[in-house]
Amino acid sequence: MRNRFCRTEKLLSCFFVVFILLFRMAASAPAEEIRKPKILILNSYHQGVDWTDGIMDGILSCFKKEKRDADLYIEYMDTKRNRPDKIFPSLIELYNLKYQKKKFDVIICSDNNALNFLLRHRDQLFPNVPIVFCGINNFRDSLIAGKKQITGVTEDHDIKGTIELALRLHPETEHVAVICDNTPTGLADMEKLKPILFGFHKKVDFIKIFEFTGKELQQKLQSLVEVDNVCAFYLGSNKGSSEWIRNRSTKNWSAGLRRW
Numbered sequence: 001m002r003n004r005f006c007r008t009e010k011l012l013s014c015f016f017v018v019f020i021l022l023f024r025m026a027a028s029a030p031a032e033e034i035r036k037p038k039i040l041i042l043n044s045y046h047q048g049v050d051w052t053d054g055i056m057d058g059i060l061s062c063f064k065k066e067k068r069d070a071d072l073y074i075e076y077m078d079t080k081r082n083r084p085d086k087i088f089p090s091l092i093e094l095y096n097l098k099y100q101k102k103k104f105d106v107i108i109c110s111d112n113n114a115l116n117f118l119l120r121h122r123d124q125l126f127p128n129v130p131i132v133f134c135g136i137n138n139f140r141d142s143l144i145a146g147k148k149q150i151t152g153v154t155e156d157h158d159i160k161g162t163i164e165l166a167l168r169l170h171p172e173t174e175h176v177a178v179i180c181d182n183t184p185t186g187l188a189d190m191e192k193l194k195p196i197l198f199g200f201h202k203k204v205d206f207i208k209i210f211e212f213t214g215k216e217l218q219q220k221l222q223s224l225v226e227v228d229n230v231c232a233f234y235l236g237s238n239k240g241s242s243e244w245i246r247n248r249s250t251k252n253w254s255a256g257l258r259r260w
Contacts, residue, residue: 037105038071040126042118044111044135045080052076055110055134073102079113088117095125104129109152111135119147138188157189160196166231167203175230176200177207179220 041059045052056074063070077091107122107129109115115133122129133152144150167173178197180190190210197206207230209220 036069036071038102039073040099040104040107040129041072041074042107042109042114043074043076044109044113046076046078049080051135052110059108073099073104077114077117084113084116088121091117092121092125099125106130106132109133112137115143115152119144138192157192159189159193160199163196163200167200170231173204173231175207176204177209177230177232179209179232 041056043052043055047053047056059072063072075095077087079087104126107118107126109118109131110133112135115131115136118126118131122131128149130149131152133150136152136154137157139154139156163176166176178193180186180193200206
C-alpha cells in the first residue's frame with residue numbers, strides 16, 4: 001500500500017507540472033486558436049511492466065479527472081527487452097518517420113532510458129519541446145545542466161531505512177539476502193547499496209546475490225529456501241524474479257521487495 005501511495009504521489013507531482021505547462025499555453029493563445037494540446041508519452045519499457053502500466057493509468061486518470069482533452073501519442077521503447085545502445089538507432093529512424101511533421105506541446109517521459117534518449121536526440125527529433133520526466137533513478141543536477149525546458153520528478157529509494165525497518169519488524173532475522181539483478185535499475189541500486197551494508201555487518205549476515213537474471217538468478221534464489229530466519233531484499237526490475245521470491249516466502253523467510 002505504501003508503494004502504491006508513493007507512486008501516486010510522484011505521478012501527481014509530475015502531472016501537476018504538465019497541466020501548468022498546458023494552462024500557460026492555453027492562456028497565451030487567442031480564443032480562436034485554442035486547440036487540443038499534442039502530448040507525446042515516451043515510456044522506457046514495454047506495456048505489461050507494472051511500473052509502466054501504473055504510469056499510463058496515472059496519466060489517463062489525471063486527464064479524465066481534470067476533464068482536459070488532449071491528443072496523446074504513446075510510445076513504448078522496449079528497453080528492458082532490448083539494449084538501449086542497440087535499439088536507439090532504430091527508434092531515431094522510427095520517430096523521425098512518424099513525427100517529423102508533428103509539433104508536440106510537451107513530452108512526458110518515464111524512467112532513465114527515455115530521458116537519456118531525449119537528452120541526446122531531442123534537438124534532432126523534437127526541437128524546443130518541453131520535457132517532463134518521472135521515475136528517474138540516481139538523478140544528478142549535472143544530468144540536465146545547460147538543458148532548457150526540462151523538469152520532472154526523481155526517485156530516491158531509502159535502502160538503509162528499509163533494511164532498518166525490516167530488522168525491527170523481524171528481530172529474529174539472522175541473514176539478509178540482498179538480490180540485485182543486472183538490469184540498469186539493479187546495477188544502479190547495487191552501487192548505492194555497497195557502502196550501506198557495512199553499517200549492518202555486526203547485526204546480521206549478508207548473503208549477496210548480484211548481477212544475475214533469468215534462470216541463473218532463480219537457481220541462486222532456490223538455495224535461500226533452505227536458510228532459516230532470512231529476510232530477502234530484491235533490488236531490481238525483473239518482474240519474474242520478484243514474483244518468484246514472493247511466492248516462496250515462508251514464516252522463516254520474509255521478502256522485502258523493491259516494487260516502486
